[in-house]
Amino acid sequence: MTQTDFDLFVIGGGSGGVRAARIAAGYGAKVGLAECDRIGGTCVIRGCVPKKLLVYASRFGDLFEDARGFGWARAPAMFDWAQLIANTDREIHRLEGIYERNLEAKGVRTFKTRARLDGPSAVKLADGERVAAGTILIATGGRPSRYGDIPGAAHIVTSDEIFALAALPKRIVVCGGGYIAVEFASIFAGLGVETTLIHRRDKVLRGFDEDLRDGLMEAMAARGIRLMMNESLVGVAQDVGCFRVALHSGGKIETDLVLSAIGREPATADLGLETAGVRTGARGEIIVDSFSGTTAKGIYAVGDVTDRANLTPVAIREGHAFADTVFGRKPTQVDHSLIPTAVFTTPELATVGLSEAAAQALGHDVDIYKSRFRSLRDMLSGREERMLMKLVVDRATDRVLGCHVFGVDAAEIVQMAAVALQLGARKADFDATVALHPSAAEELVTMREVWAPAPA
Template sequence: MSEYDVDLFVIGAGSGGVRAARIAAGHGARVAIAEEFRIGGTCVIRGCVPKKLLVYASRFPDAFEDAEGFGWTLPQAPQFSWPALISAKDREIARLSGLYEANLERSNVVVHQQRAVIDGPHAVRLADGSRITAGAIVIAVGGYPVTMEFPGFELAISSNEALDLPELPERIIVQGGGYIAVEFASVFAALGVETTLIHRGGKVLRGFDEDLRDDVQEAMARRGVKFLMNDHVVAIERTEAGKLVRTDCGATLEAGEVMMAIGRRPLTAGLGLESVGVEPDHKGAIAVDEYSRTSAPSIYAIGDVTNRMNLTPIAIREGHALADTLFGGRPTSIDYANVPTAVFTTPEIGTVGLSEEQARESGRAIDIYKTRFRPMKATLSGAEGRMLMKLVVDAQSDRVLGVHVLGEDAAEIVQVAAIAVKMGATKADFDATVALHPTASEELVTLRTKWTGA
């Protein structure tokens, strides 16, 4: 009989925590999990899933316009209801949360729907005061949106509140330049909201390939997003009409809502880490080794709380690997190289591997292949959108180091291309692949001319 109540206790029932719990239980471990909010975590409840549903909604105006070019006549102007969308979104999120909970129960994982904190190297204490001992504890609490402190900062909303606004504002200001900022700015603009994005930097999406950054910002501007770059909000005042925003560079703007999307930080405050000698860094992130173990031998951490690579599929992989390591007899670490990612603006970005800039900084000689073109769908619809496809290739080995796509279905295209990049495919392998015609993605296997910068 084990000296502990459970073999594994997971704090946080998001994507990573749920996967760790279910896989560990499948290996025969006795597992419990605690969640203080809703089962499903950031991605399912207030992150990528509801956001993607809003992205879909925001693209219907384009579809209605495109339809006319293909012979369709709409009998009347389409009408949009934000409350109806949010209600439908809420129903889907409730369904998914219920599925997560049901899957945990089917896996024989004991679920505690309350807050849990660490109470020693082998114990947690629940909000109801009960104490549970565990052979190992996994911290999978994720992160939270951060804000800047300035006069009136409490009048701003985050992405959490943006997903549940009772009605759409006529005007919105979004502060930030990362995934969340550009995605929400794109959604709001497409739904008819006068949208201004303010960013401290000169370009959005720092760390992405420069061509992607330039092209998506230009495309968003064409679609109505106004940009104030190299600036930031310094004050918000409430007015009869809404909110008055002042910026560091002296601009004064009126808006119905102000959304801060300047990053997220690990949700480790008050978690009891000091009781086991684990010291988070200045951002609250927990340092771990390649097997997700903290400085305390019985305490592990996965997902955004470690601030390694903050993507849902990574958290899931880390949770699975941890369960296999602890209970499956298969010590498993994660390979963080060549992880594909997407930005669901309109047009969207799909990217995997090294950007051109990263490849050059590595000191290797590279070849660039890229093309910009009008997709076939736009020839009849009359849409202005263009696509960008780009390959970064090692000049010596011919290996494809990066694939970067901007345009419709970019994420779907890059998910498949990522397999080739992960396997070490060469440009010759791409060239030897027969094109699937007529598609946009065939451009990836028909690029023949090296880009010279002309």
């Protein structure tokens, strides 16, 4: 083919790729998109959305128990895993359809097949068809990291397979200490599964504020999750009706399921990057500039495949910024410095801005404001869990550098706090805000006592 078939061809139908395709088409570009799996990508199909639905399911046990303190009598509750998965699948199918219809409405041509680069300005589809494009966007996302070359590694499942379990296991071993690991550990524990979390470090959630890390580990242990820190798997053997997990320390665990949740890596294998001169980094991530341009002219990349900030809203914003820049003639860069994020454990935690340690490492002289308390609801439910609110403040400027919340509705609270931090709010602005009473979030505007910060 000598003509340019598309102004833009997108490889990957996840959140970032779909957003870029739609916005570019809105600017009048002729757009094609290839996705070898399901439209919607990791977040919609096997990530954020179905996982959050499972999180909701896992919390009903608490609600049934807590209701007694408010005068409600309850019959014995029964949980049906198959029904939950069927209902979740139906919702994911609905969302997938919305994504497909939105692309169709914008005139984007979708190819349900694998695609790879075939030089600097062309793409080859799995059926052999070669398509030329003026601009190519790679948005293939990430994939679960496998546990490694250990005996019996084939018996270990990842988050890609967890939503297709035919039955709820009675026992599970979760490997890892990041978002995915602690969230699934909380989900299964909440559904009544005997849960063990194994992590090679001494604490979970590396990079989060230390108070949040400590608070979560304390709460997980109190909920019956067995935490095995500074530990790792060296083998998995299948036995009659179960698996036997061998540990680095020499111990063994009998379980019904082993889940590897040790992280994700950029999905750049077999994309033909070398044919176009697209450079990658040590983890296989595509190297990009501040406008998501790769080392090859006319080829761009957004989302988890670039390993910048691996969150769905970031991929969406990067995809939109790319389309604005290349097709809207509005050069747009994405600011990755102030991104709110949440971990949907039970209790959940959320954060925006700098942790105490990170602020100190950057040279800030900080004041720390903290409040740790039982929520009003728990006064009648009898639950002993504590919420935590924490602000990291630059002493010289009074600017709030970080907001960290652990407890019920942490994500909802931090989303709004993120607006204040984005606007450069000072601690005095928080203090001048009238408290919404009675609420947990009011603690963010009533804290006055300065805690001595931890040594840098």
